Amino acid sequence: MKEWLKKYWKTLNRPSVHFSLxxxxxxxxxxxxxxxxxxxxxxxxxNTQQFCTGCHEMRDNVYAELKETIHYSNRSGVRAKCSxxxxxxxxxxxxxxxxxxxxxxxxKIFGTINTREKFLENRRRLAEHEWSRLKAxxxxxxxxxxxxxxxDFTRQSKRASEMxxxxxxxxxxxxxxxxxxxAHELPDMSGVEGW
Amino acid sequence: MKQxxxxxxxxxxMSLGMNTQADIDQGHIANxxxxxxxxxxxxxxxxxxxxxxxxxxxxxxxxxxPLIPHKTDHYQVDANAxxxxxxHSRRQTEESQAPMVSVTHYMDRDGNFxxxxxxxxxxxxxxxxxxxxxxxxxENTFVDMDTLLEQSLKEKSQ
Numbered sequence: 598m599k600e601w602l603k604k605y606w607k608t609l610n611r612p613s614v615h616f617s618l619x620x621x622x623x624x625x626x627x628x629x630x631x632x633x634x635x636x637x638x639x640x641x642x643x644n645t646q647q648f649c650t651g652c653h654e655m656r657d658n659v660y661a662e663l664k665e666t667i668h669y670s671n672r673s674g675v676r677a678k679c680s681x682x683x684x685x686x687x688x689x690x691x692x693x694x695x696x697x698x699x700x701x702x703x704x705k706i707f708g709t710i711n712t713r714e715k716f717l718e719n720r721r722r723l724a725e726h727e728w729s730r731l732k733a734x735x736x737x738x739x740x741x742x743x744x745x746x747x748x749d750f751t752r753q754s755k756r757a758s759e760m761x762x763x764x765x766x767x768x769x770x771x772x773x774x775x776x777x778x779x780a781h782e783l784p785d786m787s788g789v790e791g792w
Numbered sequence: 793m794k795q796x797x798x799x800x801x802x803x804x805x806m807s808l809g810m811n812t813q814a815d816i817d818q819g820h821i822a823n824x825x826x827x828x829x830x831x832x833x834x835x836x837x838x839x840x841x842x843x844x845x846x847x848x849x850x851x852x853x854x855x856x857x858p859l860i861p862h863k864t865d866h867y868q869v870d871a872n873a874x875x876x877x878x879x880h881s882r883r884q885t886e887e888s889q890a891p892m893v894s895v896t897h898y899m900d901r902d903g904n905f906x907x908x909x910x911x912x913x914x915x916x917x918x919x920x921x922x923x924x925x926x927x928x929x930x931e932n933t934f935v936d937m938d939t940l941l942e943q944s945l946k947e948k949s950q
Contacts (some may be wrong), residue, residue: 640888666866754846754862778875782868784873785872792877792886
């Protein structure tokens with residue numbers, strides 16, 4: 598193993614004999630574009646609705662519920678797809694979330710929620726993951742569209758503007774504290790703060 | 793005799809059926825389809841928006857379940873969660889400033905007070921409803937108790 602590593606280190610450490618510097622830099626640059634582009638394209642593919650609903654776990658449970666809500670079906674035709682809320686848009690946070698999401702591949706392989714019953718059993722646990730994620734990042738994914746500074750309180754209902762101009766404005770509460778279960782059905786809420 | 797009754801009932805039912813059909817055709821009797829023929833489909837009326845003013849409405853009689861003055865779209869009320877109670881339960885009213893559900897909702901049928909809303913009062917929409925600005929299909933001639941009392945007092949004094 599050590600010998601093998603040494604051999605490779607020697608090859609890498611020695612200047613190129615057969616290829617010109619221009620070929621190597623340009624070739625490296627082009628290869629970099631292809632790999633980087635390919636990587637991002639593949640990652641973007643995992644952000645599509647088609648990918649998310651490719652498995653029955655998502656299609657028959659959470660996606661079916663989303664279809665009835667305002668985030669999917671509304672007058673203005675703006676639609677939030679899975680990744681708009683569940684994957685950060687910022688690259689650094691997105692990478693972190695994608696790495697964390699590799700656990701979901703494990704779940705898929707071992708069938709953690711591969712029946713409706715298993716899904717319902719796990720719903721509270723899964724929901725709590727999302728609640729705590731959004732609580733910790735101050736509902737960042739909500740704010741990608743619902744920017745606080747852009748809100749016109751005069752166009753909101755009395756109740757909404759009262760809540761938003763006090764609790765939300767002061768930072769005492771964040772979106773997810775009150776708006777749980779807006780895109781999917783709620784699990785058993787006993788013991789959850791505010792329920 | 794039996795035959796006569798049978799004949800009479802057949803004639804009666806036929807004439808009843810004919811009358812009903814004729815009335816529907818002339819628009820005398822409103823049914824769900826209106827005057828639309830069976831083979832065609834009518835354009836559904838536009839859905840009126842729900843009143844969302846957050847202003848309490850007067851009750852027409854003391855026992856009337858209060859009307860909901862706000863939208864309740866997609867409020868989940870089932871075994872897992874009760875969205876209404878996230879504001880209207882005793883615990884939440886200070887924060888939400890929403891009216892607390894009346895104490896009768898905490899009573900079981902024997903009049904014992906429970907810690908949580910009684911299961912028989914759990915499903916809010918059984919009694920409490922939102923309102924729309926839709927024009928009523930039929931004129932409402934309801935007169936409330938106060939008006940009746942005033943009328944009777946007037947009649948007495950006359």
